[in-house]
Amino acid sequence: MPNKKIIVLGGGTAGWMSALIFAHAWIKKEFEITLIESKDIPVIGVGEGSTPALKTFFKKLNIAESEWMGQCNATYKTGITFNNWSTKPGFESYFHPFPSQLDDKFTSAFYFNTQVRRKGSDVVAHPNDFFFAHYLAKNNLAPIADYNFPFETEYGYHFDSHLLGQFLKNKALAMGIKYQQSKISSAELKPDGNIKHLISEDSQIFQADFFIDCSGFNATLIDKTLKVPFVDYSNLLFNNAAVAISTPKQTILKSETTSSALKNGWAWKIPLTNRTGNGYVYSTDFCSPDLAETELRLQLNLLDADVEAKHLKMRVGRRESHWYKNCLCIGLSQGFIEPLEATALFLVQQTAAIFVDEFEKGQFTPKNQIIFNANINQYFDGIRDYIVTHYKTNSRKDTQYWRENAANPHLISDSLKNIYSCWGKGENLTAQLNRQNVDKYYTSMSWHCLLSGMGLFPDSTTLQRPQPHEVQIRMDSIKAFYSRCALNYKTQNEFLEKR
Ligand SMILES: Cc1cc2nc3c(=O)[nH]c(=O)nc-3n(C[C@H](O)[C@H](O)[C@H](O)COP(=O)(O)OP(=O)(O)OC[C@H]3O[C@@H](n4cnc5c(N)ncnc54)[C@H](O)[C@@H]3O)c2cc1C
Missing domain, CATH: 3.50.50.60 (FAD/NAD(P)-binding domain)
Known part of the structure; x- marks a missing residue:
């Protein structure tokens, strides 16, 4: 040894x-x-904020959630809502969910619909309608079901x-x-x-x-x-600075991170049990630290408040x-x-x-x-390629920052080129990701959510009525199923208080 x-x-x-x-x-x-x-x-x-991998870390070390979460003011995270990254009608906000076993029934329908819509037919292809974690997040529910409901939903944490x-x-x-x-x-x-x-x-x-x-x-x-x-x-990811400000805790604790696009970057909102973490990630090539702080303060209604802001640089x-x-x-x-x-x-x-x-x-x-x-x-x-795609596919036109991100000539790996081309041509994205063996960094589900969540479809005014064979699922059946499943979950507040 x-x-x-x-x-x-x-x-x-x-x-x-x-x-x-x-x-x-x-x-x-x-x-x-x-x-x-x-x-x-x-x-x-x-x-x-974490991904579901942090759960594995604690599990391996045999550390129970009941031991560490309370000590770290932690909450559960079911995914991330992206607000205002896209200006496409109907796609101004979308949720990137962590997967659930309950999704299995509908994931293929989602992929099918995104492909049909890419080919020009008017079917529902917004990710929020297809994934259970979105139902949890929308209703501020913790992702752990009552013991008699035997379906797992992945989750991460805020801490x-x-x-x-x-x-x-x-x-x-x-x-x-x-x-x-x-x-x-x-x-x-x-x-x-x-x-x-x-x-x-x-x-x-x-x-x-x-x-x-x-x-x-x-x-x-x-x-x-x-x-x-x-x-x-x-040259692919422009942001090199951040400013962070804490605000009081949310009365109703959300079970999601929120990422809202601002003028020169994006702002996070992270609910902890004792406070809310907020921050603005931006690029100093487009915006000074003072301007970024002012914009974040305006967002948080803290323009004149005596609340400390922490400035950070990142590489x-x-x-x-x-x-x-x-x-x-x-x-x-x-x-x-x-x-x-x-x-x-x-x-x-x-x-x-x-x-x-x-x-x-x-x-x-x-x-x-x-x-x-x-x-x-x-x-x-x-992972970089997946993150870059958020910027590259943004449709905001309001500032030079967003326009330059969308037009970034420095692009991009061959892998990304193939992914974009496959999506644009209405081809099978899962097969493309498998061929490239890149689905181990971000899964097909994540890629589908990102590209459809940003509204990367033909202009809605040009969409045709779908043919009968293009209608695979009734959207109200998904809603009814998930609504019934959601009855087995407690709110984040309730769940953490009972612990
Ligand atoms: C704006 C922002 C937001 C982020 N959000 C997330 C997020 O949501 N989720 C996520 O997973 N990650 C996030 N990260 C990244 C995350 O903060 C870091 O990955 C994590 O904190 C680990 O940091 P670290 O331990 O590498 O470095 P640090 O926390 O900087 O620790 C460095 C350590 O090295 C020691 N040290 C340095 N030099 C010396 C020396 N010469 N001698 C002795 N000791 C030394 C210091 O004392 C310190 O203990 C974010 C980062 C930024 C900038």
Whole structure:
């Protein structure tokens, strides 16, 4: 059994999640895991929404929702509503749902209808009408049914990122992970380019066999020490800043994130049990931080209120390699695709979990480094393409920001070109995604929801009456079915209060 020393540099969500994933896999193999963080460098302190993958993380670590959710002021998330990204009549808002077993009956009807509408017939093809999670979100319901209703609906969470970090830290310490406060100023390399040890501001030396860089946008090891190049996404994704403001909690807690397009970006609204998280993600090429703050304050009716706004910068892109020499970067140090679909923690989880697999398969040598890096890069690029599509397909004309996004000449991967072409020609999108093997980053359901939710259909004035064979389902039957199913769910307020 190997006996290795691992240092995780950074105590943000990425650092603690990674440390826990490694401890879960390896602490019994006599690995010694130490997490080092600087008390002078704060964590980024945003990142309050997740995908359903976070549920798997807690499940693997055997941590019950009843244990962590209350401590992190967490709520359930059934999906994301996108407001005002499209100006197409009837498509000004759509919901990107997390999947439910109840959808199975209607998903193929949705795909069928989107294809019929793309070919010019007037059938209902708005995603909201077909997915159960939308019924949950619309009625502020939590996604967990009464015990006698045996259908699963996937869900994610909203949470306070500071409290989540604290919770994970306590768990990690209880699992035997060592903890040290120290500000790392440099690292010494061995002749072969591997990291020998880290050196702190007060000249302490920290030696290990392997180093995990979770130092956030600082990227202390992967960038400053090892100089691994950064693959910039900013010509595809313009946003490079955000401003965040908290407001009081919602009386009726919603079970969805809201993403509303504003003049130069989009604003999130995230319901927690004690407050609401709000923020505006924008591009400083089109809008100053002051203007962005004013626009967000106007949105929130807080123009003259004495409420603090937190300004952040972000860099979108990814490292060329995430595992280089004896260093792996995870979290913001490895890259960031902007927070539109709340995928950052999912990527943290994936990176750590796939690394565990590949490091083990390669007998704890760099044997599988190339496979690993290619795999993680594909995740980043695959998710990027899905996010880029929100911007590329927007139909707003009100500001230069939106017009330039739609007209962005820098496009786009071959994969995206094929997806757009397939959609435009009325071909089978699921088959296209399968052919490209990109449905593991975003599923066919997500792609169908995005492209139809943005209203990418022939102009409604040109649509023809559908032929009999083009009418596969009665919309009122879906509504009646989901309405009856929804009776088995409690509201988010009720569910969390009873817990
Ligand atoms: C506007 C915005 C919104 C976001 N929304 C979401 C979301 O909804 N969902 C989601 O999943 N993600 C979201 N994210 C991303 C999410 O915030 C991060 O992925 C997550 O918080 C992990 O950050 P991190 O741990 O990599 O970095 P950080 O939180 O920045 O932590 C860095 C750590 O490294 C330490 N450190 C740095 N340098 C040194 C040094 N030299 N010596 C010692 N210690 C050092 C710091 O002390 C700190 O502990 C969002 C990000 C932004 C910018």
